[in-house]
Amino acid sequence: MNYLLVDAIxxxxxxxxxxxxxxxxxxxxxPMTVLALCRDAMTIVGERFESGEYFLPELVLAGEMLSQIxxxxxxxxxxxxxxxxxxxxxxxxxxxxxxLHDIGKNIVGFMLDVNGIDVHDLGVDVPVERFVEAIxxxxxxxxxxxxFLTVAFEAMKETVEAIxxAGLRNQVxxxxxxxxxxxHIRAYTGADAYGRDAMAAVSLVEKWSGKD
Amino acid sequence: MDITPEQLYQERMKxxxxxxxxxxxxxxxxxxxxxxxxxxxxxMPLQQAHYDSAKYFAxxxxxxxDLAPDLYFNAGSPVKTAGAALDALGMKxxxxxxxxxxxxxxxxxxxxxxxxxxxVDAFLEDPSDFTVxxxxxxxxxxxxxxxxxxxxxxxxxxYITTGLAAAITIPAVAExxxxxxxxxxxxxxxxxxxxxxxxxxxALGFPVLAxxxxxxxxxxxxxxxxxxxxxLDMYRQPDKLLALIDKLLPTTIDTALAxxxxxxxxxxxMAINRGxxxxxxxxxxxxxYWPGFKQVVLAVVDAGLTPVIHFQGCFDTRLEYFTxxxxxxxxxxxxRTDIFRAKEIVGDTMCIAGNMPLTLLRAxxxxxxxxxxxxxxxxxxxxGGFIMSxxxxxxxxxxxxxxxxxxxxxxxxxxx
Numbered sequence: 001m002n003y004l005l006v007d008a009i010x011x012x013x014x015x016x017x018x019x020x021x022x023x024x025x026x027x028x029x030x031p032m033t034v035l036a037l038c039r040d041a042m043t044i045v046g047e048r049f050e051s052g053e054y055f056l057p058e059l060v061l062a063g064e065m066l067s068q069i070x071x072x073x074x075x076x077x078x079x080x081x082x083x084x085x086x087x088x089x090x091x092x093x094x095x096x097x098x099x100l101h102d103i104g105k106n107i108v109g110f111m112l113d114v115n116g117i118d119v120h121d122l123g124v125d126v127p128v129e130r131f132v133e134a135i136x137x138x139x140x141x142x143x144x145x146x147x148f149l150t151v152a153f154e155a156m157k158e159t160v161e162a163i164x165x166a167g168l169r170n171q172v173x174x175x176x177x178x179x180x181x182x183x184h185i186r187a188y189t190g191a192d193a194y195g196r197d198a199m200a201a202v203s204l205v206e207k208w209s210g211k212d
Numbered sequence: 213m214d215i216t217p218e219q220l221y222q223e224r225m226k227x228x229x230x231x232x233x234x235x236x237x238x239x240x241x242x243x244x245x246x247x248x249x250x251x252x253x254x255x256m257p258l259q260q261a262h263y264d265s266a267k268y269f270a271x272x273x274x275x276x277x278d279l280a281p282d283l284y285f286n287a288g289s290p291v292k293t294a295g296a297a298l299d300a301l302g303m304k305x306x307x308x309x310x311x312x313x314x315x316x317x318x319x320x321x322x323x324x325x326x327x328x329x330x331x332v333d334a335f336l337e338d339p340s341d342f343t344v345x346x347x348x349x350x351x352x353x354x355x356x357x358x359x360x361x362x363x364x365x366x367x368x369x370x371y372i373t374t375g376l377a378a379a380i381t382i383p384a385v386a387e388x389x390x391x392x393x394x395x396x397x398x399x400x401x402x403x404x405x406x407x408x409x410x411x412x413x414x415a416l417g418f419p420v421l422a423x424x425x426x427x428x429x430x431x432x433x434x435x436x437x438x439x440x441x442x443x444l445d446m447y448r449q450p451d452k453l454l455a456l457i458d459k460l461l462p463t464t465i466d467t468a469l470a471x472x473x474x475x476x477x478x479x480x481x482m483a484i485n486r487g488x489x490x491x492x493x494x495x496x497x498x499x500x501y502w503p504g505f506k507q508v509v510l511a512v513v514d515a516g517l518t519p520v521i522h523f524q525g526c527f528d529t530r531l532e533y534f535t536x537x538x539x540x541x542x543x544x545x546x547x548r549t550d551i552f553r554a555k556e557i558v559g560d561t562m563c564i565a566g567n568m569p570l571t572l573l574r575a576x577x578x579x580x581x582x583x584x585x586x587x588x589x590x591x592x593x594x595x596g597g598f599i600m601s602x603x604x605x606x607x608x609x610x611x612x613x614x615x616x617x618x619x620x621x622x623x624x625x626x627x628x
Contacts, residue, residue: 012447055493057443064444098317100307103439103491125313150570150608151317179525179548180604184575 002037009041010048012058014065017041021069031076038069039114046114050199056103059110089209092140092172094122094131096155101148104178108144111198117205128155128162135168142205145191147178156189164190173208177201220417224282228419228599232518232563233540236596240589240625242618243421243565244281245545247605248318249614250274258318258607259310262295265402269409275611276418279618283421284413285605286481288406290425291319297398300391302353318607326350327436329445332452336459340364347436354391357384422520423477426468426512429457429504434486442486446496457504464504465511478517479543482508488525502533513541522566523549524604531557547603555592564592565599573602573609573617581613582620589625600625 005024008017024034045062048054091112095105102124112119120138122130135143143163145156156176163169176191177200186194195201215223223238230237248258250271261268269287276284291306298308305326308319326347327335335342341364349359360382362375379385410420427435433456434442445453468480486492487501512519519542526548527534534544535558542562546554551567558564568588572581585600592598600621606614 014447053493055496056491057446057493057496060440060443061447098314100313100320100322149318149320150574151314153574153608180569180571182569182571184571188575 002033005034005037006041006044009038009062009065010044012061014061017065018068018072021072025073025076031073034069034073035077038066042066042114046111049111056107059107063106063110088116088118089142089205090118090120090138090140091142091144091205092120092122092131092134092138093144093146094126095124095146095148095178096152096159097125097127098155099147099149099152100124101146101178104148105144105146107198108146108177108195108201111202112205115202115206117202128159131159132162132166132168135163135172136166140172141209142173142175144201145174145176145189147176147181150180152178153181153185153188156185156191160190173204175201175204217415217417221414221419224417225419227282231597231599232543234560234563234597236627239627240593240621241282241599242621242625243283243545243599243601244276244279244285244614244618245566245602245605246272246275246285247607249606249609249611250287252607252609253278253611257309257315259295259308259315262293262298262308262310265294265405269405272409273413276413277416279615281418281618283599284418285421286406287409288402291321294398294402297395297402300354300395300398302355302391303351304353305351318605321435323438323440324350325438325441327441329437329441329449332437332445332449332456336452336455338363338365339459354395355388357382357388360385420477422479422481423475424468424471425481425483426464426508427482428484428487428501428508429460429464430501431484431486432460432464433457439486439491443492446492446500450500453500457500461504461507464508468508468512469515469517472515472517480512480517480519482519482521483524484521484527485524487530488523488527489529490526494529497530498533502530506533506536509537509542513538518543520545522604523547526550528553534558535561537561543599545599545601551588552591555594555598559592559597563597563599565601566603567592568600568602568617570602570604570606570609573606573613575610576613578613578616581617582624585617585620586624589621593625596627 005017005020008020021034025031042062045054045058049059093105093109095102109119109121120134120140122134131143145159147156160174174191175193175195176186176189177195181194183194193204195204227237227241231241248261250268251258251261253275254271256267256271272287295308304322306319306321307313309315309317313320344364345359345361349356361379366375380389413420433453437445472478472480484505487497487505492501509519521542522545524547528550531554539561544558544562544564545566546564547566551564554564568584572584588600
């Protein structure tokens, strides 16, 4: 049954995956084990995405399956259950002000997550102040600024400047990404690095947190 | 002897036509894919494009006359229109400068499941009724009350007084109709201004890119179902997704042909995006995206028109499919596709354009800009069939860098 769940998720068989979760719970499997199996499955999905076997539709469906499973499983988890990943690096992610595009950001969030990185996603059109507030509150290791439009370049630059101004610049590494971002734009915005794709973001975070 | 604007117009059209038909023109034609660049050029906030159309159209004219491209981009579109029209309707499907996004941000689409997964059958059954009574109320806040209208096919009986006419007297519906009329007046005024601009520029010797536009059916699905909904449909209800594509296909063709006839401009603009590399697998592209896309392109070409296809994102793995397009009838305007490889694969099929990176036109040095343009002209421009243009709309480009690029192209792009 364990493998059945992992395979069903990894192979995009949604109905079978949900049925497998129900069966596991009915047969008395620890809900935390079910979530761990989901994580294993998501790792496979991430690997298949990376190898070019899977594309965005599979990440979207995998995300949908995971959130449905979480809805079933979470009410059964005791609140004192320890959370895993205390040691994992934390990334604050968001699409900068004035830009509503979320596809790229969501892929990055997904890939960071399946690689064991703690992701706090602020959503799209995130004002400069919200990044600053969230850095103060969440104390992330890395801030990821996403933007698809060219207006995002200006907003990225302003966000980096605001982080600097708030005296937080030396506490975080800043990476940027999105459709047209390149080295010119990295230099323009004052970010530490840019990434061409989601795996580049994972590598950057791992490099900065000394994991690789 | 001075050359007349009329001759200049013919010269530019010949240059463009030569490139479309894969011949060698006198020099590399230039398409200025301007977007909101006219605003940057004269220093007005983007918001004003929507709210002071006279000033905006004047800026469009100035940019075109000053930079003198062979083709200029249309000043408006169904969504780049009078802000007052969008305001009157309470438009939710897009945000425009100063409305939900900063005054200097270009308009953007708001994705949502305007047609929900469990409503696809109802849509397929009667698309017009669904559009009026369910879709419009979701997209336009001011038209919410259209959901109170009776089913449109009740009118088939002819006795409309008991159904439609009575429903129209409901105050909320009456208000919605007034909002619609108000928006229509604003949109018509905008359209008249845009038509005057095009006439004025034509008289000065400048042709406009397109007279109509359409979609690949799958992009149409993405707009009404949302990209996410569309992707989930591939797994959860693939047959319904295919039925939806089939249902939308005639609309995508008919509107393009009708608008082209009204505008007397043979070029049909298509923005292609949801079929790009990364957004779906090649198998999914082949099953869901390509058949409908191909049919639209073939139908537009069959009608004697020229599709101008903006391949948004990267289409490296799809290029071989495009060799199925008829030779010398299509402009492929590429974004991040490897344009040098595109020349090899589809250079004998379609006129290739685009790819000059906006990032260079925003932050590159003059030398970097010229180097890139030189490579494009030498490699992609070899033996004609090439139009110089940018990878995307120049919303945020630096006008001075654009000028450097254009001057270089005019000078270096002469075929000898």
